[in-house]
Every structure is written in structure tokens, then in C-alpha cells.
Amino acid sequence: MKKTILRKYARLIAEAGVNVQKGQEVFILAGLDQPEFVRMVAEECYKLGAERVVVDWDYQPLSLVDNKYCSVETLGTLTGYQKARWEHYVEKIPCRIYLDSDDPDGLRGADQDKMLKAQQMRYPLVKGYRDQLENKYQWCIAAVPGSAWAKKLFPELTKHQAVEKLWEAILSTSRVTEDPVEAWRAHNADLHDRCAYLNSLGIAELHYTASDGTDFNVGMIPEAEFKGGGDTSLQGIFFNPNIPTEECFISPMRGKAEGIVYASMPLSREGQLIENFMIRFHEGKAVEWHAEKNESLLTNIITADEGAAYLGECALVPYDSPIRKSGLLFYNTLFDENAACHLALGMGFADTIRGFENKSLEECRALGINDSMIHVDFMIGTEDLNIDAVTRDGKTVPVFRNGNWAF
Amino acid sequence: MKKTILRKYARLIAEAGVNVQKGQEVFILAGLDQPEFVRMVAEECYKLGAERVVVDWDYQPLSLVDNKYCSVETLGTLTGYQKARWEHYVEKIPCRIYLDSDDPDGLRGADQDKMLKAQQMRYPLVKGYRDQLENKYQWCIAAVPGSAWAKKLFPELTKHQAVEKLWEAILSTSRVTEDPVEAWRAHNADLHDRCAYLNSLGIAELHYTASDGTDFNVGMIPEAEFKGGGDTSLQGIFFNPNIPTEECFISPMRGKAEGIVYASMPLSREGQLIENFMIRFHEGKAVEWHAEKNESLLTNIITADEGAAYLGECALVPYDSPIRKSGLLFYNTLFDENAACHLALGMGFADTIRGFENKSLEECRALGINDSMIHVDFMIGTEDLNIDAVTRDGKTVPVFRNGNWAF
Numbered sequence: 001m002k003k004t005i006l007r008k009y010a011r012l013i014a015e016a017g018v019n020v021q022k023g024q025e026v027f028i029l030a031g032l033d034q035p036e037f038v039r040m041v042a043e044e045c046y047k048l049g050a051e052r053v054v055v056d057w058d059y060q061p062l063s064l065v066d067n068k069y070c071s072v073e074t075l076g077t078l079t080g081y082q083k084a085r086w087e088h089y090v091e092k093i094p095c096r097i098y099l100d101s102d103d104p105d106g107l108r109g110a111d112q113d114k115m116l117k118a119q120q121m122r123y124p125l126v127k128g129y130r131d132q133l134e135n136k137y138q139w140c141i142a143a144v145p146g147s148a149w150a151k152k153l154f155p156e157l158t159k160h161q162a163v164e165k166l167w168e169a170i171l172s173t174s175r176v177t178e179d180p181v182e183a184w185r186a187h188n189a190d191l192h193d194r195c196a197y198l199n200s201l202g203i204a205e206l207h208y209t210a211s212d213g214t215d216f217n218v219g220m221i222p223e224a225e226f227k228g229g230g231d232t233s234l235q236g237i238f239f240n241p242n243i244p245t246e247e248c249f250i251s252p253m254r255g256k257a258e259g260i261v262y263a264s265m266p267l268s269r270e271g272q273l274i275e276n277f278m279i280r281f282h283e284g285k286a287v288e289w290h291a292e293k294n295e296s297l298l299t300n301i302i303t304a305d306e307g308a309a310y311l312g313e314c315a316l317v318p319y320d321s322p323i324r325k326s327g328l329l330f331y332n333t334l335f336d337e338n339a340a341c342h343l344a345l346g347m348g349f350a351d352t353i354r355g356f357e358n359k360s361l362e363e364c365r366a367l368g369i370n371d372s373m374i375h376v377d378f379m380i381g382t383e384d385l386n387i388d389a390v391t392r393d394g395k396t397v398p399v400f401r402n403g404n405w406a407f
Numbered sequence: 408m409k410k411t412i413l414r415k416y417a418r419l420i421a422e423a424g425v426n427v428q429k430g431q432e433v434f435i436l437a438g439l440d441q442p443e444f445v446r447m448v449a450e451e452c453y454k455l456g457a458e459r460v461v462v463d464w465d466y467q468p469l470s471l472v473d474n475k476y477c478s479v480e481t482l483g484t485l486t487g488y489q490k491a492r493w494e495h496y497v498e499k500i501p502c503r504i505y506l507d508s509d510d511p512d513g514l515r516g517a518d519q520d521k522m523l524k525a526q527q528m529r530y531p532l533v534k535g536y537r538d539q540l541e542n543k544y545q546w547c548i549a550a551v552p553g554s555a556w557a558k559k560l561f562p563e564l565t566k567h568q569a570v571e572k573l574w575e576a577i578l579s580t581s582r583v584t585e586d587p588v589e590a591w592r593a594h595n596a597d598l599h600d601r602c603a604y605l606n607s608l609g610i611a612e613l614h615y616t617a618s619d620g621t622d623f624n625v626g627m628i629p630e631a632e633f634k635g636g637g638d639t640s641l642q643g644i645f646f647n648p649n650i651p652t653e654e655c656f657i658s659p660m661r662g663k664a665e666g667i668v669y670a671s672m673p674l675s676r677e678g679q680l681i682e683n684f685m686i687r688f689h690e691g692k693a694v695e696w697h698a699e700k701n702e703s704l705l706t707n708i709i710t711a712d713e714g715a716a717y718l719g720e721c722a723l724v725p726y727d728s729p730i731r732k733s734g735l736l737f738y739n740t741l742f743d744e745n746a747a748c749h750l751a752l753g754m755g756f757a758d759t760i761r762g763f764e765n766k767s768l769e770e771c772r773a774l775g776i777n778d779s780m781i782h783v784d785f786m787i788g789t790e791d792l793n794i795d796a797v798t799r800d801g802k803t804v805p806v807f808r809n810g811n812w813a814f
Contacts, residue, residue: 032439032442032464035439035466035468036468038466038469039466039468039469039472042469042472043472043476046472046475046476046477047476050476051477051478051481052473052477052481053469053472053473053476055466055469057439057464057466059442059445059446059462059464061442061443061446062445062446062449062460062462065446065449065450065453065460066459066460068453069450069453069454069457069460070453070458070459071458074458074459079495080491080494080495080498081488081491081492081494081495083491084487084488084490084491084492085488085491087487087488088486088487088488091487
């Protein structure tokens with residue numbers, strides 16, 4: 001890929017993505033696949049005045065080796081220097097950039113049970129720090145092509161060709177145009193207007209129907225609001241947490257979901273695809289589920305902890321989103337969740353509560369925001385999906401018709 | 408390179424190199440160049456019973472970016488989580504593996520002055536931890552080819568060919584034979600016998616002469632002894648700190664060096680070559696030096712701190728060493744120092760003092776071991792170098808004749 005366009009993308013991530021402020025620290029987590037691009041991002045952060053940029057490199061095959069040879073205790077504990085890292089984050093509130101290039105099949109063959117147990121051990125150790133950081137810092141997830149990921153999408157091409165093709169797909173769906181920062185300003189304005197309209201309706205519940213059999217109601221938290229595109233940290237800094245993003249999303253009321261949803265796309269999980277699955281909800285909880293393929297992985301998700309069976313997110317994405325129109329299944333949530341309407345099992349977002357900045361996490365959860373160590377998106381948007389909003393004053397307002405915005 | 412031979416090399420590093428003990432932690436520092444090999448090394452460490460293997464990846468071009476944009480204060484301080492890392496090393500005494508693949512020119516263009524100032528600021532912060540770790544842990548430096556490094560040696564080859572050729576050079580000079588662990592056992596026995604002979608002589612000083620003009624005397628510490636090949640940590644674990652190694656080395660008496668030495672090979676430093684240089688010593692100290700090329704870099708070394716002008720090491724390496732015979736200048740000290748006799752400016756090795764395990768560092772330094780934040784080797788071995796030992800009882804014993812062992 002040409003250096004000039006990569007430089008624009010690096011700038012987009014540093015300026016519109018995390019919006020580095022003078023004197024801030026930046027931590028970048030990246031795979032080994034595109035080191036020269038990672039260097040460019042670091043450089044753009046410095047040009048915006050970063051005091052220090054630290055890159056943590058991640059090599060997925062090592063996680064497999066660790067998973068094979070380490071004990072659950074070793075994988076599930078935090079060493080002193082890992083705790084010191086978290087303490088540093090809490091103290092300094094640095095920007096965090098995640099440059100995802102993972103092979104969707106990279107964890108195939110891992111001991112899932114061990115992985116889950118270690119995650120369950122680690123979660124409470126990390127939770128205190130995470131809660132202290134929530135909504136305080138600017139972060140951004142963006143993608144760069146890894147060769148294994150690229151070959152998964154384009155198996156017929158050479159490695160080099162596949163990587164170039166995935167670069168093209170990433171850059172076009174991420175709106176890396178002549179002036180990407182301006183393109184993102186305009187895109188944010190559109191998402192902002194749609195959220196404002198939805199929030200003006202006073203929605204009590206959303207009702208989803210589609211020809212695949214989806215017939216589903218989900219209740220809203222009166223204090224919650226739709227959000228989309230950029231976000232503002234508690235320190236008052238605007239940033240774009242996801243590049244790309246196409247969704248208007250909200251966290252629904254824990255305990256208020258009834259009916260059946262059918263997945264419209266496979267769910268890529270731990271190197272495998274969960275395919276053709278449905279989930280039935282009763283009183284907010286997943287009570288029945290089936291998958292034609294890899295049902296046990298779906299069961300692992302839903303039973304990971306007590307909150308994993310409840311919903312954390314409802315996201316509205318038009319069927320004619322650029323990502324769906326690319327015709328690609330990216331095997332990567334950052335992209336695939338922006339191809340279609342989706343729900344997420346697990347953790348909800350406290351910052352969807354109006355005035356969350358003056359509330360504690362516990363207060364937000366008491367209002368109905370779900371809590372869990374997982375947050376797993378799955379797609380339910382189809383070309384004939386209809387969604388109606390039932391408002392608190394009893395009106396029915398069309399929100400989606402035939403897979404796209406009705407307004 | 409074939410996976411079977413790489414697997415043998417990985418095993419050599421884990422078993423003969425650091426000699427991982429059951430339940431030990433291992434920290435690997437590696438460039439991004441050969442991740443699959445790094446994974447193999449991690450795996451071999453686990454097979455030997457490592458409890459946890461942590462890989463820290465290093466990408467040299469980022470150091471250049473940091474050097475350009477960070478303040479000396481930022482580069483020269485230790486953050487809390489970096490201190491916590493050092494505390495972890497002191498507490499757990501893990502094995503340390505360094506897989507060097509750096510581009511010898513990778514730091515070209517850096518602000519040398521800033522780099523030196525940051526290093527001078529950092530050194531006292533790290534020194535306390537380093538002193539506590541000295542001789543306690545098993546460590547091993549070995550090399551893997553980076554493509555920039557390979558192209559430096561073989562500019563006429565394609566990148567892929569150059570990397571293969573450098574793999575061959577590394578593997579053959581590192582004695583990665585059919586049974587490398589056994590080859591290293593035999594090699595260690597030879598180095599051990601030569602050191603035992605040298606130590607039996609009671610050497611008061613070594614006298615170097617060669618046709619290039621070298622005429623140089625260096626005094627020995629009566630309590631010091633020649634060491635070579637594998638070493639034993641204070642915890643009693645045998646390990647091989649350098650792969651490859653061909654030298655019998657000793658730390659000379661600080662303050663006792665007289666005469667002139669001429670470098671027989673260029674010194675690769677911070678991406679540049681210091682060429683055709685000489686150093687004159689008086690009362691142990693470098694008092695005059697000249698280089699045809701990059702003299703200022705030599706000056707930076709010698710004036711880095713007070714101890715940098717004194718010697719920390721005298722190493723004896725035959726002119727027919729496999730590395731010299733390969734005909735390659737590796738632009739890497741690990742190899743080039745094993746091509747010929749060399750001296751090192753800066754820090755000496757306290758563990759060359761007999762019974763050092765029952766002495767404090769301060770006691771070793773009081774006996775004549777030099778202290779400095781630097782340790783820079785430079786080659787003086789030529790094909791007509793003669794070295795005589797003058798013993799404490801007044802005899803003269805030939806040690807080297809015509810560049811090779813005289814015994």
C-alpha cells in the first residue's frame with residue numbers, strides 16, 4: 001500500500017481516533033504484522049504532542065503456546081509488574097490504541113476450558129482498575145492486515161496480494177479518503193443526528209421482526225440514550241473509539257427481552273465459526289439456544305458468568321452500510337458488527353446513561369445496565385428486518401424498514 | 408531455513424544456553440524479525456519446565472522515533488511499572504534470553520548526544536537492580552537474522568537469500584550440528600582446559616606485539632582468573648551466556664595498562680563504523696586515540712563516564728576461530744569479538760575474581776575490577792599477533808604465536 005495513504009490513516013487514528021492531547025502518554029497494542037505502519041502511528045501521536053508512546057507487541061501464536069504449557073494459576077494471576085502497569089494507567093490516563101491484525105483462526109486448537117478458567121480468575125483482579133478507568137480515557141480500535149487474516153478472506157490470492165486487498169477493504173470502509181479527518185467529522189454529524197432523533201422519541205421498547213423467524217422485544221432504560229460515532233471522555237476529550245463504525249447503539253434494560261432472534265451472520269469466536277444460531281430470551285435472559293455448528297462455543301459464551309446470558313447492547317446499522325456492501329465477511333467484529341444490526345451478550349455500557357459522569361458505576365447498573373466479563377456481539381440484521389419503536393406514550397414509530405433506516 | 412535445524416538451535420538456547428530449570432520464569436527479548444523461531448525457543452523453555460515465558464518484542468525503528476520526539480527526561484527516567492519489572496527480576500531471578508537481530512545501521516540518524524544523556528540519567532536508576540542481580544541468573548545472547556542485518560552482510564543477494572545465508576553463518580559458527588548440546592559440551596571442555604592452564608601460570612602481565620605497531624602491556628589482578636565458555640550462576644546453575652563464544656577472557660587490573668594497541672577490525676557502533684583506530688594507554692587509562700573514520704564516536708565511548716577510559720576485559724581468541732575463518736564481518740559484537748583477540752573499554756566482570764561469590768561487588772572493584780556504565784569490545788587480534796605472559800615468579804611464557812594459541 002502506498003505510504004501517502006497509510007500516513008493519512010495513521011494520522012486519522014492519532015488525531016480523530018484517540019485525539020492525542022499535548023503531554024499525554026499513548027499505549028499502542030499491535031500485532032507483528034505491520035510494524036512500519038505502527039511506527040507511523042507512533043510518529044503521528046508524537047507530532048500531536050504525545051510525551052511518550054509505548055508499543056506492546058502481541059504475537060498470537062505465543063498465546064497458544066502459553067495456553068498449552070502454563071497452568072491456569074499462572075495464566076489467571078497478575079504479577080506485580082502487571083499490576084504496576086494498571087496502576088500507571090489509572091494514574092496517568094493515557095490514550096490506548098489497539099491495532100488489530102489477528103488471524104481469526106489464530107487460537108484454533110487452544111484449550112478453551114483452560115482459557116475460560118484463566119479469564120475468570122483474572123477478571124476480578126483487573127476489574128478494580130478497569131472500573132476506575134471507565135470512560136476516563138480516549139481509546140481507539142482500528143485494523144491493519146495480518147497475512148493469515150488476509151488469506152482467510154482471500155484464499156485464492158498470494159499472501160502479498162491478499163494483504164494489499166485487505167488493506168484496500170480496511171481503508172475504504174474506514175473512510176480513509178483524501179481528507180479522512182473531515183470525512184469522519186461529516187460521518188459523526190450524521191450518526192449524531194440519527195441518535196438525537198431516536199432519543200427524542202422516548203422509546204419504551206424496540207420490536208424486531210424478520211422473515212427468518214426473528215420476533216423479539218427488548219426494553220429500554222428510561223435514562224439511557226442512543227450513542228454513535230465519536231464519544232467524549234470524562235476529561236472532556238472527543239475521540240472515536242471504533243474505526244470504522246456505522247452503528248447507533250444503546251444498552252437495553254437488563255431483564256427486559258422476550259422472544260426469538262436468529263443470527264444473520266456467523267459469529268467468529270476463538271478461531272471457529274458459530275453458524276446458523278438462534279437464541280430465545282425470556283425475562284431478559286437467554287433461556288434456549290441452538291447452533292447448527294459449534295453450539296458448545298455459544299454455550300461457553302452464554303454461561304461464562306451470570307451476566308453473560310443478558311444483553312449489554314442493541315445496535316442499529318443499516319443493511320446498506322459500506323461494510324455490508326463490500327460483500328466481505330471480515331471474520332472480525334470491528335467490521336462485521338458494522339455490517340448489520342446486532343445485539344451483544346454481556347457487559348453493557350454505563351456511559352449510555354444520561355448524566356453518567358455524575359453517577360457511580362453501581363448506580364448505572366442499578367438502573368439496568370448489565371454487568372459481565374464478556375461482551376460478545378452477534379449480527380441479526382437482514383434485508384427485510386423491520387424495527388418498530390413503541391414509545392412511552394404508547395405510539396408506534398417505524399425505525400427500520402427492509403433493513404434500512406425508516407427516517 | 409529448515410525447521411528441524413531451527414528446532415535444534417532453539418533447544419540449544421533453552422537447554423545449553425540458559426539451562427532453564429523446572430519452575431523458572433524466562434524473559435526473552437527479541438526483534439520482530441523471526442517470530443516463529445522465537446515461538447520455538449519459548450516452547451523449548453516450556454518443555455524444560457519453565458513456569459512462564461514472557462517475550463518482550465523490540466522494534467528498532469521505534470527507538471529512533473522515541474529518540475527524535477521524547478525529551479531526555481522522558482527517555483532517562485524509569486516509570487513505576489518499569490521499576491516493578493526490575494523488582495520482579497530481583498525477586499524471581501528469571502532466565503533472560505536475548506535474540507539479537509538488529510540492523511547494525513538501525514540507529515543511524517539518532518541524536519547521539521540525547522541518547523548518551525538519557526543513558527547517563529537512566530544508569531544510576533537501574534544500577535541498584537543490576538548489582539543485585541549480578542551473577543545470580545542464567546542468561547544467553549544468541550542471534551537470528553534480521554533482513555536489514557542480512558542485507559548489510561550480503562548486499563548483492565535478495566532479501567530472502569541474504570536471510571538464508573545469514574542463518575547459515577549463524578548456525579555454523581554457533582556449532583548447531585547434528586547434536587549441538589553435545590558439541591557445546593566438547594567446546595566448553597576445550598575452553599575450560601585452556602583457562603585452567605593460563606590460570607596455573609600465575610600471570611602478572613600480558614605483553615602484546617604485532618607488526619601493525621601494537622606494543623602493549625596489561626597487568627592482571629592476582630585474584631582474577633581466566634574464564635571461557637559456560638559459566639555457573641551463584642545459584643549453582645551452569646549456563647552459556649554467549650552463543651557463539653570462542654574466547655578465554657579475564658578482567659585486567661584497573662590502572663595497569665601501558666602502550667599502544669591498534670584495532671584490527673572496524674568497530675560497529677550506533678549504526679556507524681569506527682575505522683582504523685589506535686588507543687594509547689598510560690597508567691591504565693586511554694590517554695590518546697585516533698581513528699581514520701568516526702573518531703568522535705570513539706571519543707563518546709572513551710569519555711562516557713570516568714571508568715570508560717579504563718579496561719574491563721582482555722580476551723584471547725585464536726586467529727583461526729570459525730568466525731574469523733568464515734571471512735565475514737558480522738557488524739555485531741557477539742560474532743566479531745569471537746573472530747579475534749580483543750579488549751573492552753568500561754565495566755569489568757566481578758565474577759572473574761576467584762571466590763567472588765563470597766565477596767561484595769565493592770570488594771571485587773577494590774581488587775581492581777573496573778566499573779563503568781559501558782562495556783565496548785574492540786578487536787586487536789591479527790595473524791602475526793604474539794602474546795607473552797610474564798609470570799609472578801619472573802618467567803616469560805608464550806601464550807599466542809602468529810595469532811594462535813602457543814600451547
